Amino acid sequence: MQQPQTAARPRLGERVLTAVSRDPLTSPHRARNDAVLAAAVGALALVLALTVQSGRRPDALGWVLLAGSVVALAWRRSRPMAVLLAVLLCIVPYHAADNTHIAPVPGSLLALYTVAATARPLHTLLIGIGVIGAAVTVMFQVDSHQGLETLRTSGWILAVLIFGVDVRTYRRYIASVVGRAERAERTREEEAARRVAEERLRIARDLHDLLAHSITLIGVQTSVASHVLTVDPDRLDRAAIAKALDDITDTCRTARGELRTTLEVLRADGSDGSDGPDAAGPLPDLSALPGLVRAARADLEVRTGRTRIAPAVEAAAYRIVQESLTNAVRHGGPGVRIRVAVAAADGHLRVTVTDDGTAPGATEGSGYGIVGMRERARSVGGTLAAGPRDGGGFEVAAALPLQQSEALA
Known part of the structure; x- marks a missing residue:
């Protein structure tokens, strides 16, 4: 041990x-x-x-x-x-x-x-x-x-007094430097927490506006079908029941499409949407990774076989790779080599992005990109770790659940 x-x-x-x-x-x-x-x-x-x-x-x-x-x-x-x-x-x-x-x-x-x-x-x-x-x-x-x-x-007395004043001045200087560093750290933590809270509030507000109407309609239509079945079962109006169920189906289909569009907007990286995989409407998935990785001049290895992966998990993996490539290109220095590996194993989709950059900018906690990637991984029930590598460079490793039920839990 x-x-x-x-x-x-x-x-x-x-x-x-x-x-x-x-x-x-x-x-x-x-x-x-x-x-x-x-x-x-x-x-x-x-x-x-x-x-x-x-x-x-x-x-x-x-x-x-x-x-x-x-x-x-x-x-x-x-x-x-x-x-x-x-x-x-x-x-x-x-x-x-x-x-x-x-x-x-x-x-x-x-x-x-x-x-x-x-x-x-x-x-x-x-x-x-x-x-x-x-x-x-x-x-x-x-x-x-x-x-x-x-x-x-008597000069010794003056020397001792001057030395004491110098020590006091030095201590006050050290205390002010430490105080400024602590205040700056608290400010960064508060700013990161504020941004995360604002993003969660925005997502909650958008989802509420999207789903409240559809859920209300489904409730009303279900009440209609229940009323037809219980009020006069001897004179069963099959057409009314069928219409109520069709309306429920249409409402669910519409809500699903609107939810997909809303998630696409929420997961956007701030671009105008005219280029890239989000322009056509659906969430980005693993099939869009080759083009993204090719643009960053990185190496890609995908080993998922015939494993079925939830769309939300594929979208989260795509966004994590996208943010990691952006950070590596921005902070890794000239000539940085990047490797992207995506593999399905042990019930998880494992995404790893490594680089050999030597620039000091790509450190954990700089900016809010890593915080955002962690939130994306957590939103589908996964985990993410990011930090410098022992041999130099930086590594981002995420483990995302494969099944739809786990991703949405």
Whole structure:
């Protein structure tokens, strides 16, 4: 038994781009990932506080303030502004006490980046000015050398803010592109559904106008015959019964002819009807295929034997071949080779049209030709599949029931 294939795992670069493109406020596992990141930042801050000589080693209050600035990062994406405020409230007294100044820097930059990636650019600019001003002011109060050093390295704060704004702009661009693609796809699907619904409504309206009168006449004539048979059976008026039955026969014959003509019009491809097999009136059948295939310079193979095929099925097969040849000639590129095979097997008429075209236009879902062919196959109780071939080109394969009862079911 063949095992189901599993989807290939995305590459590292693809996963990184997906994570960068995703809205941080809607990404999955947001709280868990932020907690893990906060723990990593806390470990880094601990190492920096113990190893780097930049101020004195934190005392008990310093450790509490440093831990508070790190723990707040666990909620950085759900409450970015509140987290930044909490971080500032912790690190301002931390720096004022001349604790190791490098230790809270990673957490502070992460909080600033989160705000820049989620807030408006104007708000980010104001926040950046406020943070740099506060940091320089605090460090000048500690020591003039530290204040000058903070002013010199404030470019890192600006770089983090600019990077956050760029990421936010990129995410908004990706969201707009995806939104436009989804709207375009919905529009195409809605347009296809609308066209199918309009065509079905038109067919229903034409068939109603055609058959309502004839069925009403048949009902009246049947009532007349029934009345003659039941009112006075001893004085049976054979002439009246015969006339009523003849009228029913004539009405059925007329309705059948009108229905055939209506189906011919409904199955027309939009031409003026002056040329082709529909000009003479009857529905096209398999005998008209050689001329159609010859005009498209395609190869034809017909193997139906003496099998009896319903006229509606023959008409559907003809129209499917006609639309397939049109698509192949239009999209297959210059010199395209087309093969048409029609065969009766297993109670179905199987129609296959293949080509070796290389042009990109003949893809499934382009236009409404394939939708129309599927509707034609479904109208006689059959199925149709269309799509690119493995070895190149395109293939249309239809299976239509042979019997009249199945075709009209």
